[in-house]
Amino acid sequence: MAETAPTDILEMRGITKTFPGVKALQDVNLTVRRGEIHAICGENGAGKSTLMKVLSGVYPHGTYEGDIVLDGENAEFGSINDSEARGVVIIHQELALVPYLSIAENIFLGNERRRGGGAIDWNRTNQEAAQLLERVGLKEEPTVPVSVLGVGKQQLIEIAKAISKDVSLLILDEPTAALNDNDSEHLLDLLRQFQAQGITSIMISHKLGEIAEIADRTTIIRDGQSIETIEMNGPGAPEGDLQDRIIRGMVGRDLEHRYPERDSHPGEEVLRVEDWTVYHPTQQGRVIVDKANLTVRAGEVVGIAGLMGAGRTELAMSLFGRSYGRDISGKAYVHGKEIDPKSVPDAIRSGIAYVSEDRKHYGLNLIEDVRRNISAASLGKLAKNGWVNEHEELKVAGEYRESMNIRTPSVLVEVNKLSGGNQQKVVLSKWLNTKPEVLILDEPTRGIDVGAKYEIYTIINKLVAEGKAVLVISSELPELLGICDRIYTLAFGRITGEVSVDSATQEGLMALMTQENQS
């Protein structure tokens, strides 16, 4: 059975990969057909990225057990260079571009187009880069530095870089995680075009809708093991909703409801924002948030729906102690009393808490333990005359570990040892301990797995049941529809609509989110 069926471009057999103390992969099998788009799904920490690192030679041959058969030949990659020579190219989740180099320089980094004598052939570099940019549908000059481009465009440059290497098997690790819907759609289109050109793609993604749309087959990985491969279309496809089918495979159980039930009893108004206007911090005169008005009541979850760049995060951060923007005007009230938080400590004192969309960069001190992350925003409350009451701190951390169900052997463990979902619970605990009146949650479930999402929703429900006011920013419309009472839509810095969740539909929201200048 050494011979691979010619229709399969890749077969990984019995892959086992152990790290000291942990079995990351156990007897994983993966078969990819030539020319298909193959999705890989699994909860965070299931082993998807590890499997792709084995495939691409990041973990060299010999550090794992099992066989990789590529194009019918055994593959023993010692490094990424080896795998790229065989046409296997991986695009990692974190973009690996040099911000100060041009698009063309980035595309050919490590693979420079040279003239005799080793000097770089700039004409060829820029010309070939322009061709590659056209193939990925990016209208930019090759000489533009990467730093001025948005995340979506940077992702396309990564892809251009990949196809510059004669790729036959393209691996994308959560390519759309940071992209807005338009950019994601463009990227998926691109994958379909590549498919037509004979390039096989393996895509890791958490976005099930996207997978259902594009994948030919989906392999599910759970706890380091390959569970099953599902045919996504054609006669072999399972009955019923594909997304529910995948979720069932991922969590190994039925998730009856993706969003927990909640009785909604909104009380009096807690937060009121009037005519809130924010200008761009460096670009003179550019309005980022334009006369926004909104209210949140006690015991109410209010959503803000908007595409990336609509000003969602900017609105939240400018409210949170002017952490973003300049020339901020407008009024904000908490419990009817006007507040003017000029700094983060002011905002915290006014009863506002802001949970950032990027917990690793803005939410946590990763090298510090769970306990100290939880106390980080409320040290003043835990201290007397400048000295921290550490017993109290430890006690408080233990209580949150209990009430938020933070899965860690101890609160003295560094947070970078925790999974994404548990890290997010630590961030939430940190803000809850400031005893806020209003919680602004910016993408509270980004990058965490299905099971943990459910837990976060449950926590949100518990908070509003206790009478807190919660403002949720999310780019996932089903999520907003699942957990909110009311949803504001934000487009180009303006609030374009306010919809009660009972009457809201994804299509209706999307129309409001893309609504340009209204007079």
Add this chain to the structure above:
Amino acid sequence: MTGIASLKDLFTRNLRQSGIYIAFVAIIVLFTVLTGGTLLGPTNITNLVLQYSYILILAIGMVIIIIGGHIDLSVGSVVALTGAVAAVVVIREGMPWWVGVLAAVGTGLLVGAWQGFWVAYVGIPAFIVTLAGMLLFRGLTLQVLNNISLSPFPSEYSRIASGFFNGLLGGAGYDVFTLVIFGIGILGFAYNSWRNRRARISYNQAVEAAPFFVLRLVVIAAVVMWFAWQLATSRGLPLVLIILGVLVLAYTMVTKHSVFGRHVYAIGGNLAAAQLSGVRVKRVNFWMFVNMGFLSAVAGIVFSARSSAAQPGAGNALELDAIAACFIGGAAVTGGIGTVTGAMVGGLIMAVMSNGMSLMGIDQSVQQVVKGIVLLLAVAFDVWNKKRASATR
């Protein structure tokens, strides 16, 4: 078996912390053997304390700066400047010794405020600000001293570095006072450890097994009392050691238990997250440097008192010793990690090596090479340890 597990824990889980203590002991043993026991003789131990005290004082301030994610290259010049100011006040103007001390401390605070202003409020990287400061304050030292050394200090001033407490409580061939002070220190330490242990147990946190806890205390007590005995049979308790002891205690408390200390760790660990958690980053950065200026002044006073003179070239390259002490002591180059105790042990490792090699008559040039390699290995160990930790993740 919990006992075995905790013993293993002691060595593996906290290798970063325990590794340096093991290295410290190994280096002491090595040089004790190589010097035929002279290293640990009463006279030499006393000398070691006197000779390296100001580096340790600088390392206290430096480790806080490094935890905060900065660096201070100017402390050698500040040591010279504060010493020079004290000399001008005391020697040239003939004022009492304590006026000189106050003037030096005032100068240190001003220097710290100056550098803190540029780092915190203007946003210039500390590397640049303190590199400029290194030139600036060296130049000012030359100005203040008119390019000549001032000496000698009156004996009241020199006493700061070379004074001893001896015979306060009498003793036959050994100083009882020294032993009593150290005894009290050990009791305090034991009580504090026991209280922490109790607290951790009551919050259901893991603690080492009771026999190990007791064993650890006994070993520490024995070592410290032996050290005290060496001092007591030599010249008694050096005043400098008391200054150093108070500073180490105070700053261990500040870094571990105060809001300020926590904010320093938070800023070094993740600046953006600290800012969004309500830490007043600018203010904390500013005070970090003011504090460094203060400790530089203390070091400057001890340094000038020890040589009983203020020289234009005093304290040259001291910043490098202080920085090396921090990194050998486990501080992270990227900030957010480090302890005062670690920096002290790091400084002592350097002190024991220099002293040991000097006793052996090894040439300065070789000493420099060895110190350089030790610094490199210490940081390499740190990097390796981090990789190991992330591999087990």
